Amino acid sequence: MxxxxxxxxxxxxxxxxxxxxxxxxxxxxxxxxxxxxxxxxxxxxxxxxxxFSNPADVANGKVWIWPNVIDARGYQKLFEQSQIWKSYLNTILYTVTGTLVALFVNITAGYAMSRKDLPFRKWINLFYLIPMFVSGGLIPTYLVVKQFGLLDSFLVMVLPFSVSTYNIIVARTFFQNSLPDSLWEAAQIDGCSTLRYFVQFAVPLSKAVIAVVGLWTAVGLWNQWFNALIYLQNENLIPLQLLLRRILISNESLLGAATGTMAQELRQLSDMMKYASIVVSTLPIMALYPFLQKYFNQGVMIGAVKG
Missing domain, CATH: 1.10.287 (Helix Hairpins)
Known part of the structure; x- marks a missing residue:
């Protein structure tokens, strides 16, 4: 005991x-x-x-948790630019349209490449992989875009760069690991075609990978400015990021030509506009992420663990 x-x-x-x-x-x-x-x-x-703070307070380390004095001159000067709202609208249209096009292209291609009965499957995979490592370069790409008549048009920001090999691989891996072959066999017994199976079964079961690819694409399109710099000349078509870049470069030029008290004031205003530009350009994407976080984490883990 x-x-x-x-x-x-x-x-x-x-x-x-x-x-x-x-x-x-x-x-x-x-x-x-x-x-x-x-x-x-x-x-x-x-x-x-x-x-929202005085640049002098920020430079002297007096701003930590809350502004000592709220100063919104950076936003005021930024929104005084007559073209900013048009550019904001352009960026929204490019992001929404480009994301939809990219999802259609990459998700369908990923599903097709995940099918074991796809003819010449290995060669098609190789065809997509080669441009991922070897690019044609800026000049050949520019010439191709020009020959297709896409220069200085809305579509040049949406169509030419919608295909992403990486996103296709992510989608292919998801379909291979998440959709069992028995589901396709059962659908075939019921007389389901390949297209109907993709629309009614594969897509509804693929919310995670759609959210992941959609978020990656949307962030890339929202931050895009280089393509607009190369392929757009029409001022009514430029996106927000390119306009903000022009504003900041213009401020730096004015700052270099100013002296004395005016130079100090321009420096403070330029710093405030820089911070305001960051907030204005990133806030919409930051607000979108919480709604897709669940699917985003799920899709990334599926690709990481089973890929």
Missing amino acids: EIAVRREDTVAIKKKKLITQDKVVNVIFHMIAVLMIIAVIYPLWFVIIAS
């Missing part, structure tokens, strides 16, 4: 130690997680409060 009691006491002590150790480990992990969240969120918050 005494030996049994001692064993029970020993087991109880070990359980208490394990519970205590688990609590300590959980506390440490939670502290690390909180520090990582602060490290990610604080720079974003600092940019926001800096855009």
Whole structure:
């Protein structure tokens, strides 16, 4: 009896130690997680409060959590630009249209390449992989775009660069690992065609990869300015990012020509407009991400674990 009691006491002590150790480990992990969240969120918050602060306070390290004096001159000067709302609308249209086109192209291509009965499947995979490592370069691409008559048009920001080999591979991997062959066999027994199976079964079961590819594409299109610089001449078609770049370069030019008190004022105004430009250009994408986070994490993990 005494030996049994001692064993029970020993087991109880070990359980208490394990519970205590688990609590300590959980506390440490939670502290690390909180520090990582602060490290990610604080720079974003600092940019926001800096855009409403006096640049001198920011430069002197007086702004940490909240602006000492709220100053919205950066936003005021930025929105005084007559073309900014037109450029904002252009960016929204490019992002929405380009994302839809890219999803249609990349998801359908990924599904086709995931099918084992696709003729010449290995050669098609190779055909998509080669441009991923070897690019034609800017001049040949420009000539191709010009020959297709897409220069200085809305479609030049949407069509020529909609195909992404990486996104196709992600979609292909998702379809291969997530859609069982038995589902396709059952659909065939019921007389389902390939197109109908893709529309009614594959797409509804692929919300995760659609969200991932859509978010990646939308972020890339929203931040796109180089293609607009090369292929657009019409001022009514330029996107927001290119306009903001022009404004900042113009401010730097004016700053280089100014002296004395005027130079100091222009420097402060230029700094405020820089912070305001960052907020204006990133806020819509930051607001979109929380709605897609669940699917985004799921899609990334599926590709990482099973790919």
